Amino acid sequence: GSTIGILGGGQLGRMLSVAASRLGYRCHIYEPGAAPAGDVAYKVTTAPYEDEASLRAFAASVDVITYEFENVPTSALDLLESLKPIRPNRRALAISQDRISEKSFLNDLGLQTAPWAAVNSEADLKAAADSLGLPAILKTTRLGYDGKGQVKLDDAAAIPAAWAAMNGAACILEGFVAFDREVSVIAARSLDGSVACFDPGENVHRDGILRTTTVPAHLTPAQRSDAILLAARILNALDYVGVMGVELFVTPRGLLVNEIAPRVHNSGHWTQAGCTVDQFEQHIRAVAGLPLGDGNRYADVVMENLIGDDVLRVPELLKARDTAVHLYGKGAPRPGRKMGHVNRITRG
Ligand code: ATP
Numbered sequence: 001g002s003t004i005g006i007l008g009g010g011q012l013g014r015m016l017s018v019a020a021s022r023l024g025y026r027c028h029i030y031e032p033g034a035a036p037a038g039d040v041a042y043k044v045t046t047a048p049y050e051d052e053a054s055l056r057a058f059a060a061s062v063d064v065i066t067y068e069f070e071n072v073p074t075s076a077l078d079l080l081e082s083l084k085p086i087r088p089n090r091r092a093l094a095i096s097q098d099r100i101s102e103k104s105f106l107n108d109l110g111l112q113t114a115p116w117a118a119v120n121s122e123a124d125l126k127a128a129a130d131s132l133g134l135p136a137i138l139k140t141t142r143l144g145y146d147g148k149g150q151v152k153l154d155d156a157a158a159i160p161a162a163w164a165a166m167n168g169a170a171c172i173l174e175g176f177v178a179f180d181r182e183v184s185v186i187a188a189r190s191l192d193g194s195v196a197c198f199d200p201g202e203n204v205h206r207d208g209i210l211r212t213t214t215v216p217a218h219l220t221p222a223q224r225s226d227a228i229l230l231a232a233r234i235l236n237a238l239d240y241v242g243v244m245g246v247e248l249f250v251t252p253r254g255l256l257v258n259e260i261a262p263r264v265h266n267s268g269h270w271t272q273a274g275c276t277v278d279q280f281e282q283h284i285r286a287v288a289g290l291p292l293g294d295g296n297r298y299a300d301v302v303m304e305n306l307i308g309d310d311v312l313r314v315p316e317l318l319k320a321r322d323t324a325v326h327l328y329g330k331g332a333p334r335p336g337r338k339m340g341h342v343n344r345i346t347r348g
Pocket residue numbers: 114137144145146147148174175176177178182205208247258259
């Protein structure tokens with residue numbers, strides 16, 4: 001069989017490896033740190049992304065390279081790309097790595113986002129707050145996840161402290177969107193350009209971290225088709241191959257794109273219980289050049305993340321009806337750490 005290389009060995013890599021093995025593929029994980037995916041993958045390379053020899057050996061052992069982690073250094077990607085195909089492609093990764101290039105790309109496609117301005121100094125921040133108005137959210141352009149690297153600005157007095165908290169990092173100020181709800185579309189595109197989207201899920205965050213995803217989302221039929229069509233537009237524009245998570249704000253003025261993630265997405269975990277082919281298999285199919293599978297939703301599902309000490313509820317959850325427990329093998333719980341998730345069928 002062929003071997004799929006995965007950059008990043010977290011829980012997403014772990015679940016990708018399981019899906020790949022069901023289709024007869026082996027996975028080789030490349031991960032500088034601790035790798036929950038290592039327990040289930042065929043092979044793991046534990047080496048820094050700067051280690052050229054390890055990168056070459058990794059590329060030599062795989063047929064195609066994908067990733068579950070977006071911040072792989074450019075130098076590593078340049079080398080890997082010269083050796084084996086990387087799917088999704090570099091452009092999709094580069095755009096989503098930087099909130100300013102991401103928003104510019106989306107706006108150029110004719111899609112709405114929060115109003116935004118680039119911020120590289122306290123003076124920029126003052127000017128941006130004046131023009132966008134407050135409240136607003138200051139975010140580092142790069143490396144943020146789970147709400148890290150973000151500060152909400154409620155009034156102008158908070159500007160100096162907010163800027164200081166960013167340690168001089170390049171930032172973006174986003175107008176605060178008074179959304180009705182948050183939804184996401186998990187979309188897939190195959191090598192031959194077909195697109196399939198999972199039914200949008202409705203997301204609830206707490207402390208910047210995804211708490212639950214519920215399907216079906218509360219959307220009108222028009223909003224549902226808008227969401228799917230705009231996701232397809234994004235994947236086609238990028239000549240994308242693989243699964244992407246598209247996070248949306250639902251507002252009275254239509255759908256705004258919050259951000260895109262060029263990989264399987266936490267808000268797509270419900271597909272493991274609600275669809276014949278889940279997001280992980282869909283991604284493997286796409287990057288391996290297989291046709292996309294049937295991702296129609298046949299159940300209503302609530303996905304709940306097990307964050308930190310939530311994992312102490314596992315003994316009870318294992319006994320609960322209609323509930324599938326997924327654990328990532330991460331060891332000791334820490335606050336804010338994603339330890340696992342549960343998918344509960346609410347109507348089949
Ligand atoms: P992720 O873990 O999804 O990558 P992240 O750290 O990249 O998260 P965002 O998705 O930008 O962060 O923001 C996290 C959450 O904060 C959003 O899902 C939303 O609830 C809220 N949020 C972010 N930007 C805005 C905005 N401009 N207006 C209102 N709420 C926002």
